[in-house]
Amino acid sequence: MNYDETVAIMGILKTAYPEYYRGMKRAEADKTVALWAELLEPYPAEACAVAVKRLISESPYAPKISDVINRVKELRSTDSAAEAWNVFAKAAARASVVTPEEFKALPVEVQIFCGDLRGLIVFGMTAEETFNTVTRGQFLKAFDGLKRRRETLELMPPGIKSLVIAEPKALTAG
Numbered sequence: 624m625n626y627d628e629t630v631a632i633m634g635i636l637k638t639a640y641p642e643y644y645r646g647m648k649r650a651e652a653d654k655t656v657a658l659w660a661e662l663l664e665p666y667p668a669e670a671c672a673v674a675v676k677r678l679i680s681e682s683p684y685a686p687k688i689s690d691v692i693n694r695v696k697e698l699r700s701t702d703s704a705a706e707a708w709n710v711f712a713k714a715a716a717r718a719s720v721v722t723p724e725e726f727k728a729l730p731v732e733v734q735i736f737c738g739d740l741r742g743l744i745v746f747g748m749t750a751e752e753t754f755n756t757v758t759r760g761q762f763l764k765a766f767d768g769l770k771r772r773r774e775t776l777e778l779m780p781p782g783i784k785s786l787v788i789a790e791p792k793a794l795t796a797g
Contacts, residue, residue, distance in 0.1 A: 628668035629660035632675055640685040662688050665781050667727040670695045696777060699730055704766035707732050708759060711746075715754065718747025731776070732769035736762055 624632075633656055637644045647655070663671055674694035678686040686694075711733045714721060726740045737743040749758060776784055 624660070624663045624666055624668040624671050626656070626660045628671070629656055629663060632663075632668075632671055633659060635672070635675055635679070636685060639679045643685040659688055661781075663691065665784065666692070666695045666699075667724060669724060669728050670698055674698060699728070704763045707766060707769075708762055711736070711762060712754075712759075714743060715747040715749075718744045731773040732766060735769050735772055736765060 633652075644652075671691060674691050675686065678690055678694055707730055710730055714725075714729055714733065721740065721743060723740055726734065726737075726743060737746060746754065746758060
């Protein structure tokens with residue numbers, strides 16, 4: 624998420640919680656937006672917007688940055704291999720029209736497995752029988768490792784993570 628997208632998210636929060644932001648000086652608001660932008664930078668804007676709206680609908684109190692990050696992680700993760708496979712299969716079926724933003728909103732396990740949007744497109748062009756047998760087997764077998772990798776990446780500060788990995792790389796595609 625970039626700075627302008629963070630400003631939009633903060634606008635939603637200001638509208639939902641006017642008392643929380645009342646009386647905030649411009650300099651303080653600039654520092655607040657800068658901090659939110661820095662910490663939310665690794666996450667897709669769409670996922671952050673959904674997370675913020677869900678938090679607004681659940682609580683009368685303004686969310687903290689950590690609340691938003693935790694909700695984004697919940698939205699982007701899958702607990703079961705079968706659930707992740709279903710998301711992956713649906714994305715692969717429409718891979719030719721998936722946007723880069725939609726790809727970034729997929730569960731991290733799926734992103735790592737595909738490597739990038741081109742990888743998803745390649746999986747989408749795979750013969751249906753092969754996709755539903757061979758690719759499914761590879762994905763389900765790799766899922767636990769993909770999940771551990773996602774959890775490890777989530778623990779890293781953004782600066783360190785960018786040194787370790789620029790973009791998720793495919794474990795099996797390529």
